[in-house]
Structures are given as structure tokens and as C-alpha cells.
Amino acid sequence: MLRGRLAEFGIVLPQGLAKMTGFAKDVADGSAPDSPEIGPDVLRLLSGQLLSSGPLMRRPDMRLETITRADRQMKLLRTIPEGKPVTASAILASIGSGGQFRNERQFAGSLGLTPGNDSGEGKARQDHEDGAGVSGNCASWA
Known part of the structure; x- marks a missing residue:
């Protein structure tokens, strides 16, 4: 103001x-x-x-900082470059445990950080597994 x-x-x-x-x-x-x-x-x-x-x-910033230090998931989210307590709490509030995503790419796609499955260099793209299966699982950090 x-x-x-x-x-x-x-x-x-x-x-x-x-x-x-x-x-x-x-x-x-x-x-x-x-x-x-x-x-x-x-x-x-x-x-x-x-x-x-x-x-x-x-006071709210200090309280959020205290909560962030105590919560394992929020600590992990704080490792993101420029990750601050407000950012970590907003991500955690919007995705919960992260179990709804099969892998990191799906999570990034839900944020709009990766091209969709049907885009990229003019070709249709389908999700595929590598030889070891789906790489990573966002639910593993929950």
C-alpha cells in the first residue's frame, strides 16, 4: 500500500x-x-x-520456516534452486504425496515444464518405458 x-x-x-x-x-x-x-x-x-x-x-514467515525445517518433504522441495518455504508449501499443498504421478516427467508435465505426449518436433510421441521400466517414481519420496 x-x-x-x-x-x-x-x-x-x-x-x-x-x-x-x-x-x-x-x-x-x-x-x-x-x-x-x-x-x-x-x-x-x-x-x-x-x-x-x-x-x-x-511472524508467518518464521512459522513457515519452522514447519519447513521439521517436514521431510518440504526439506526436499527446498533443495530446488530458489526453493523457499512458501514455494515448498505451495507445491506440497497442490500435489500432496505425489503418488498420482508415475514418474518425474509426469510431475513436470503437470506443471507445464515439459512438452505434452503428442508434441515435440512435429511427431506424435508416446510414453515408453526404458529397459529398466519407468524411470523413478514420485511416490517414493512420500
Whole structure:
């Protein structure tokens, strides 16, 4: 909300709680940027609200981090590059145990990360097993 209000005054700030908190501290210290008459008052009010609610805003993230450390599946999902607690919990919530997928390719396909069975270089493609059978099983990590 604060970034939106600042944009109305032509002030653009980067995204992120740390950047906004730093800006709010600057405003609280009296270094509000140039803005119309009501601007500094609004900025002080919104900055004060942000600074006072900071610990409350971090509480869900800390709780999710604790849950992620305790859950084996979420730990595994965190090994994905850029895997964060929110990403891991969202994937786990949407796929459950992963038993509905025969292999990793099906899982990736459900996310739209692989071409469908009937696409690829203009030829129809059928799933096939290699000599050892289906490679991997997503249910094995459940």
C-alpha cells in the first residue's frame, strides 16, 4: 500500500519488506521526500504503521520456516534452486504425496515444464518405458 501511495507522488521504491522498512525509518527520522502538502503527513502515518507492524508481518514467515525445517518433504522441495518455504508449501499443498504421478516427467508435465505426449518436433510421441521400466517414481519420496 505504501509503494502505491508513493507512486502517486512520483516516488518509486524497489520491492521488498527490507527496502520499505528502510524507507519508513528514513521518513520517521524526518527525511521525507519532496511531495505535495499532504504528502509528508500521509508518508509519516503509513511509515509509522509499517514500522509498528513489522514484527507481526514476519511472524508467518518464521512459522513457515519452522514447519519447513521439521517436514521431510518440504526439506526436499527446498533443495530446488530458489526453493523457499512458501514455494515448498505451495507445491506440497497442490500435489500432496505425489503418488498420482508415475514418474518425474509426469510431475513436470503437470506443471507445464515439459512438452505434452503428442508434441515435440512435429511427431506424435508416446510414453515408453526404458529397459529398466519407468524411470523413478514420485511416490517414493512420500
